[in-house]
Amino acid sequence: MQQTMASALFKNFLGHSPVWYKLAIIAFLAINPIIFSIDPYTAGWILILEFIFTLAMALKCYPLQPGGLLALEAIAIGMTTPDLVLHEIQENIEVILLLVFMVAGIYFLKKLLLLSFTKLITKIKSKTILSLAFCVSCAFLSAFLDALTVIAVIISVAVGFYSIYHKVASGKSFHETEHNHGEDEHFESLTRTELEDFRAFLRSLMMHAGVGTALGGVMTMVGEPQNLIIAAKASWGFSEFAIRMAPVTIPVFFAGIITCVAVEKMGILGYGAKLPAAVHQILSDYDRHEDKKRNNRDRAMLIAQALIAVWLVIGLATHMASVGLIGLSIIILATSFCGVTEEHALGKAFEEALPFTALLCVFFAIVAVIIEQKLFLPVIDWVLSFEGKMQLVMFYIANGLLSMVSDNVFVGSVYITEVKAALNAGQITRDQFDLLAVSINTGTNLPSVATPNGQAAFLFLLTSALAPLIRLSYGRMVLMALPYTIVLSLVGLAATWYLLPDMTQMLYDMELISHHVPGSEAETSGHH
Incomplete structure (x- = not known):
């Protein structure tokens, strides 16, 4: 017994x-x-x-x-102590509210986003232009939403395409199997080659989309959870964060776009696969079918979601309220004007983000241990022993390498906490702290595309229901991310060395950003 x-x-x-x-x-x-x-x-x-x-x-x-x-x-x-863990969670309450409310809020705008991506894939014939469209649109969405949310939408789109293909391959009509995600035995009427080509096509699109979320996610304070932590520690608003990151993020964005075109044109490492003609016909027919059955109520819902999306962009850009509260306003507006009133229907929206929110609180417990035991002090002191540009580069490299094997939220929150402590102790100036914050943010966001460990969006893709359907394994993700990893990491490093200090000084001179004085109203409120 x-x-x-x-x-x-x-x-x-x-x-x-x-x-x-x-x-x-x-x-x-x-x-x-x-x-x-x-x-x-x-x-x-x-x-x-x-x-x-x-x-x-x-x-x-x-x-x-x-x-x-x-x-x-x-x-x-x-x-560590429960009090210190609670203190770390309270310090980062905006990040938790972002995950709880913003991700759930975007869930209620999914119809609009699904429609947009379906139109992209059915109307654009060139695979290179389509890949570029997915990469750029995901970058733009991630800059204003959250990378995790954007990739969740793209996964829904891809699963939807796969299920549509399955329906027709199984000899069924569009409305018969709304959520059937079939496997190989259901594809007797279509060739094995066609199925493999379709999988390869979806794999490459998903990787371009994933990298797109990283390219856009690094640019603004809402793109990734650690961005919000860094913005809070540095007392930066939405606009200031974006402007300060620009010397690194703009060159990296264009480098990413060039890489996207290059890998598609060369057809290397699993890229370049085209959508089989028969599958394109199936998806186009489905799109027309959906357009025909769309009634006035559906159209009114899409218009409402579009207007709410406009409010979201305006609310974030002008920093009208904290990001989490803007997310809450999206939930209230979208559910009110789209007729979602039952409690169980609301609950589904929170399923994607809450496990990661709980994990983030565990991160903060580990951060509390690091603070209590002063674990990073020797490392931080060593990196701070460098001066000027070399200090920025060393922080970028240290954050990048750790983010490849660990999680970038964890790494970013640890480093910015320690650097803020160094600022408070008088080890560095406020101007150098601002530059280091940029270095930490870009270091955690760019090299971390190397593995699914580094980015929550990549991990979400790898653990989704879609990954086994399109045969997207851990090893294949690392291999397909390799060109982007090399280009984004090196361009980010070069921009940190050659552009960041000088362009930041230029931004000061143009009065696009202003110097924060420790202890002033600007320092504590985040306005300048």
């Missing part, structure tokens, strides 16, 4: 995760208190490595559970 119960407990622990992974987490939990009792500093670093391991192994088990267990144990054995 004891053995049976122990076996059942072990099977329940972390569910379907591999046995070796479960044993690794158990081993971590067993050794941490022992090491902490001997050497707290070493125990802190081991905890960070263990947490990064759970992020890297996200496909084996969502990091909230194993990472959360490590964080709970850290609090229990005294590596």
Whole structure:
């Protein structure tokens, strides 16, 4: 009976995760208190490595559970305190509100976004131009929305296309299987080559879209969760954040666009696959079918969503309220004018973001350990020992390398917290802090496209229902991201060295941005 119960407990622990992974987490939990009792500093670093391991192994088990267990144990054995964790969460409440309300708000604008992307894919014949359109539109949307939300919409579009194809391949009409995501045995009426070409086509589009979210996400304070953390620490509003990032983000954006065209033209690493003619016909027929059955109520809903999207852009650009509260206004307006009034219908909108919101709170617990144990102090002191441009470059490289293997939100929040502490301690000037904040933001956002670990949007794509349908594995994502990783990282590095200090000075001279004086109203309110 004891053995049976122990076996059942072990099977329940972390569910379907591999046995070796479960044993690794158990081993971590067993050794941490022992090491902490001997050497707290070493125990802190081991905890960070263990947490990064759970992020890297996200496909084996969502990091909230194993990472959360490590964080709970850290609090229990005294590596940090619940009060400090709560303080870190309160410091970053805007980020949490962004994830809770903004991502849910965009869910109610999905019909408009789905229609837009369907028109793109059916009207544009050239694969290169289509790839460019997906990359640029995702960049634009991510600059004003949230990269996670944008990729969620693109996944919905791709799953929709795949299911439409499946319906016709199965000999069914468009309305018969609205949500059927079939597998190979349902495709008897179409060739294996056609199916593989369609999968390759969708894979390349999804990768271009994912990179697009990174290109746009780095530009504004709402593009990625860590951007908002950095903006809050630096007391920057929406416009100032975008202007300060521009010396790095604008050259990187154009480099990304050139890379998009180049990989499609050369047809390397899985790019260049074209949409089979038969599949294009199916999707075009479906689009016409949807247009015909659209009634006045549907059109009124689309018009309402378009007007709400305009308000969203204006609200964010003018910084009328905190990002999360603007997201809440989107939920209220979109549900009111689109007829969504049942509680269970509202609940679906929050499903995408809440697991990541919970994971973010676990991040803050690990950040609290880093602060309590002063783990990053030697690293920060070493990087701060460099001066001028070299200091900016070292921060960019340090953030970039860590973001490739870990999560960029975690890395960005840790580094900006430590650099803000250095500013408060008088180790750096306010102007140098502003430059370092740009370096940290671009360092966490650009090289992190290398792996799905680095960007939440990439991880979301990899763990979605779409990935197995189009045969998008971890290894294939890393390989397809490689050209973008090399180009974006190097162009970002070059811009940090050659353009950032001089162009920032030029922005000061043109009075597009102004110097923040520590302790002043500008410093505390975020206005200038």
